[in-house]
Amino acid sequence: MSAKHHRLSRRAFLKSAAATGIAAVAAEVHARGKDAPIPDASEVTDPKAYENVFTACDMCFNRCAVIARVNGEGQDRKILKLDPNPKCSKSRGMLCARGNAGVALINSPDRLTRPLLRTGPRGGNLWRPISWEEALDRTAQAMREIGARYSRCGMLFTAGADTQSRFVHRFAEAYGSFNITSHESLCLLSVNRAFMDTFGEVPQVDLLHCDHIVMLGANRFESLVMPDSADLMQAVRRGAKLVVLDPRCTKTAEAAAEWHAIRPGTDLAFLLALCRVILEEDLYDRAWIESNTHGLEALRAHVASCTPAWAEQETGIKAAHIVRAARELAAAAPRAVVYPGRRSSDYEDSTQIRRGFAVVNALLANFDRPGGLMSTPAVKLRDIPFEAPWFDDNPADRVDAGRVPLLFNDEGSFVLTRDAVLSGQPYPVKGWFIYKTNPMGTAPDREKTAAMMRSLDFIVSVDIMMSDTAFMSDIVLPAPCYLERDDPLFVLQGGPAGPCILTRNRVVPPPGECRPVFDVVKALAGKLDIGNAFDFTLHELRERQLESFPGLKTTLEEDGVFEPSPALYGLKKGRPYKTPSGRIELYSTLYQQKGLDPLPVYTPPAAVPADSFVLVAGRTACITQTQSQNNRLLAEFAGTNTLWIHPAAAARLGIGNGDEVTVRSSVGTEHLRAELTKGIRPDTVYMHSGFGALASGPGLAAGTGASIAALFESAYDALCGNAALHTTRVTVQRREGAA
Amino acid sequence: MRRAVLISLCLLCCILLADLSFAVEGNTRKGKFLYRKNCRSCHGVSASDLSPLSKTQAAWKAAAASHESIPCVKDWPQLSAGDRADIFSYLYAFAADSPTPAKCD
Numbered sequence: 001m002s003a004k005h006h007r008l009s010r011r012a013f014l015k016s017a018a019a020t021g022i023a024a025v026a027a028e029v030h031a032r033g034k035d036a037p038i039p040d041a042s043e044v045t046d047p048k049a050y051e052n053v054f055t056a057c058d059m060c061f062n063r064c065a066v067i068a069r070v071n072g073e074g075q076d077r078k079i080l081k082l083d084p085n086p087k088c089s090k091s092r093g094m095l096c097a098r099g100n101a102g103v104a105l106i107n108s109p110d111r112l113t114r115p116l117l118r119t120g121p122r123g124g125n126l127w128r129p130i131s132w133e134e135a136l137d138r139t140a141q142a143m144r145e146i147g148a149r150y151s152r153c154g155m156l157f158t159a160g161a162d163t164q165s166r167f168v169h170r171f172a173e174a175y176g177s178f179n180i181t182s183h184e185s186l187c188l189l190s191v192n193r194a195f196m197d198t199f200g201e202v203p204q205v206d207l208l209h210c211d212h213i214v215m216l217g218a219n220r221f222e223s224l225v226m227p228d229s230a231d232l233m234q235a236v237r238r239g240a241k242l243v244v245l246d247p248r249c250t251k252t253a254e255a256a257a258e259w260h261a262i263r264p265g266t267d268l269a270f271l272l273a274l275c276r277v278i279l280e281e282d283l284y285d286r287a288w289i290e291s292n293t294h295g296l297e298a299l300r301a302h303v304a305s306c307t308p309a310w311a312e313q314e315t316g317i318k319a320a321h322i323v324r325a326a327r328e329l330a331a332a333a334p335r336a337v338v339y340p341g342r343r344s345s346d347y348e349d350s351t352q353i354r355r356g357f358a359v360v361n362a363l364l365a366n367f368d369r370p371g372g373l374m375s376t377p378a379v380k381l382r383d384i385p386f387e388a389p390w391f392d393d394n395p396a397d398r399v400d401a402g403r404v405p406l407l408f409n410d411e412g413s414f415v416l417t418r419d420a421v422l423s424g425q426p427y428p429v430k431g432w433f434i435y436k437t438n439p440m441g442t443a444p445d446r447e448k449t450a451a452m453m454r455s456l457d458f459i460v461s462v463d464i465m466m467s468d469t470a471f472m473s474d475i476v477l478p479a480p481c482y483l484e485r486d487d488p489l490f491v492l493q494g495g496p497a498g499p500c501i502l503t504r505n506r507v508v509p510p511p512g513e514c515r516p517v518f519d520v521v522k523a524l525a526g527k528l529d530i531g532n533a534f535d536f537t538l539h540e541l542r543e544r545q546l547e548s549f550p551g552l553k554t555t556l557e558e559d560g561v562f563e564p565s566p567a568l569y570g571l572k573k574g575r576p577y578k579t580p581s582g583r584i585e586l587y588s589t590l591y592q593q594k595g596l597d598p599l600p601v602y603t604p605p606a607a608v609p610a611d612s613f614v615l616v617a618g619r620t621a622c623i624t625q626t627q628s629q630n631n632r633l634l635a636e637f638a639g640t641n642t643l644w645i646h647p648a649a650a651a652r653l654g655i656g657n658g659d660e661v662t663v664r665s666s667v668g669t670e671h672l673r674a675e676l677t678k679g680i681r682p683d684t685v686y687m688h689s690g691f692g693a694l695a696s697g698p699g700l701a702a703g704t705g706a707s708i709a710a711l712f713e714s715a716y717d718a719l720c721g722n723a724a725l726h727t728t729r730v731t732v733q734r735r736e737g738a739a
Numbered sequence: 740m741r742r743a744v745l746i747s748l749c750l751l752c753c754i755l756l757a758d759l760s761f762a763v764e765g766n767t768r769k770g771k772f773l774y775r776k777n778c779r780s781c782h783g784v785s786a787s788d789l790s791p792l793s794k795t796q797a798a799w800k801a802a803a804a805s806h807e808s809i810p811c812v813k814d815w816p817q818l819s820a821g822d823r824a825d826i827f828s829y830l831y832a833f834a835a836d837s838p839t840p841a842k843c844d
Contacts, residue, residue: 178768196838196840197838200836385775385779385783385784386775387772387775387776387779388771388772388775389772390769390772394768396766396768397768406838407839408839409833409839410839410842576795577836578795578835578836578840579836580796580836582836590838
């Protein structure tokens with residue numbers, strides 16, 4: 001089924017959908033027709049026949065600036081094409097495949113268009129359309145009851161990386177709950193933790209001016225981060241050297257000067273050996289290091305035994321290559337970086353591993369200098385303050401507090417929160433408000449997430465499509481997609497491109513009865529007697545924000561983007577770093593105070609049993625986790641996932657290319673087709689994230705490919721609680737009798 | 740009677756300790772509530788903007804120790820020592836160089 005979908009053209013899919021009537025399955029859910037056309041760029045021929053609307057993409061977290069070409073009026077208004085906004089430096093005048101495919105959200109048969117009430121068991125796909133008034137009354141009543149019975153912290157709030165998620169956070173605070181989580185604790189918290197605790201902030205990277213880049217695990221030519229992905233391409237074209245260490249040969253590895261298939265989980269051994277070579281051979285800028293860092297001699301003693309020969313045994317990378325890598329990095333410094341990366345939800349010691357990344361960068365003396373790591377210039381928009389009420393009966397802290405020593409207070413840990421909900425300790429959490437995020441598809445151990453949801457008294461989801469998480473909810477509220485709503489202004493940091501301010505203007509009307517989450521929480525706040533937290537309109541908030549900079553309003557109207565152009569380098573000159581010592585902490589004072597390892601200590605990964613594999617996950621440029629799974633245009637390029645497996649391992653198991661295989665971990669079993677490739681280590685298998693959905697609808701996703709969430713186990717980072725996905729070991733078998 | 744004296748002594752100790760070691764004893768969550776209620780009514784509206792990020796932990800600690808010399812102290816509403824400890828605990832816990840700097844206020 002998966003392979004078939006992979007080859008299905010858009011036209012063929014539409015025909016097929018009409019013929020089989022799969023859209024009828026959820027006819028009561030989806031008011032829009034299955035045959036609704038996807039806009040075609042070829043329609044844009046006469047520049048006078050359309051108007052331009054400035055907005056920003058939301059097909060991933062990058063939010064690239066967009067100009068929508070639109071014509072028609074009222075309900076007939078339609079998008080002809082989405083183009084990049086050439087005036088936005090951060091997005092480098094680019095709009096990727098996913099950005100272009102945003103048009104497929106409009107008229108998608110998978111869109112939610114009416115509030116729905118669950119009428120069967122959770123996940124049973126039985127719904128009854130209800131009015132907004134009934135949906136809001138039921139939600140407010142449930143929240144009142146949970147607050148009265150379990151305290152206000154009995155409600156959990158989770159919002160995705162959306163510009164309106166800020167209103168969900170505000171709503172949670174106004175309601176009185178401390179329990180707010182986001183997607184971040186399934187993604188990047190450990191890299192943030194490590195760099196904050198070393199540099200006092202999470203730096204950006206100046207790849208545009210960099211001459212030597214070592215990239216461990218990151219895949220910037222597929223997993224796009226702007227402007228890093230575009231700048232890396234420019235740097236490589238200019239002659240910068242790119243070295244990639246990854247268990248599999250990604251597109252980034254293919255474009256690199258060197259690819260080393262490092263043994264999974266051994267990055268820190270490589271990094272400590274780099275430190276040893278740089279220090280032993282005196283390859284660092286002594287004056288800069290002495291005036292900017294704390295703990296050099298402690299680091300020197302710490303890495304004394306971390307020889308390249310030792311690191312070779314751990315990583316599988318030859319000692320001579322490690323020595324050369326250190327010398328080449330140091331020679332190019334300060335225009336040299338060990339790329340910090342983004343998703344670091346991989347190991348239980350990921351924060352310490354990423355501390356290794358940070359420490360090598362510090363030794364390269366690259367911070368706050370062109371071609372290195374960059375301090376973040378402050379750009380702040382005005383806001384409308386509010387007073388949240390205080391409830392004396394609330395517990396002392398978050399439900400996941402105290403389980404790891406360096407939890408981020410605003411983010412928490414989804415994995416630890418889920419454990420707390422399931423155990424009922426330290427106190428019961430019985431309600432969940434979810435906005436546009438899908439832990440059933442992205443958090444490890446899907447069955448455990450489902451068990452958590454089954455244990456709750458009430459769940460309300462606000463989303464644009466029926467995600468697996470919405471599928472398990474009691475009430476589902478339809479939201480407009482980013483092209484169908486106005487948004488508050490927001491600031492994006494752009495590294496060497498500088499920061500910018502964008503907003504979204506409604507391009508076309510939303511389908512059916514969709515309401516933005518701002519309207520939802522404002523209405524609920526009114527019913528819960530906390531309306532004072534939302535005593536303004538979105539327009540009034542935007543007006544307040546527009547007062548932040550002279551010329552902001554006019555520039556946004558004329559160009560669609562405002563770039564305040566602050567200084568980008570030398571921001572730390574004469575200013576202390578935001579760390580306890582006021583310096584870059586090679587040796588962490590905070591960790592020492594908390595009884596943690598103040599220098600990054602290498603922990604060898606658990607051995608992989610002979611009949612097992614390390615499971616790793618990632619994505620292509622056409623995938624944004626489960627967010628892209630129902631997009632008809634993207635499905636033509638990335639319609640399903642496969643299991644990357646080395647031919648030698650496959651031969652041992654009797655698996656041929658394209659065979660359907662069964663993948664088992666300790667928490668789940670999934671089926672997908674094998675893709676034999678020498679571009680992966682024999683002890684590792686890989687699959688794309690974002691497939692294997694449970695929710696059935698008229699779109700392509702349900703049953704397509706395998707879910708990483710079903711297979712990954714629930715380990716977490718010991719310092720900050722970020723998920724640790726790559727500790728999972730799986731077995732693989734040919735699936736007998738499969739077509 | 741003896742019990743009442745003991746309780747009074749304990750309460751007195753608690754108040755003194757809260758004042759001396761606000762960073763440990765204060766309730767940061769209550770402090771955020773009190774800060775919004777008592778400080779944000781001016782700061783960010785008619786007075787300069789203010790948040791935990793405005794200072795380092797050391798600077799907040801120093802400010803708490805000599806709060807009488809803070810320029811706007813005469814405009815403060817009536818605050819108990821406990822309330823003040825809660826507010827400074829919040830500002831300290833989410834300061835610019837703290838492990839979890841405030842995201843918003």
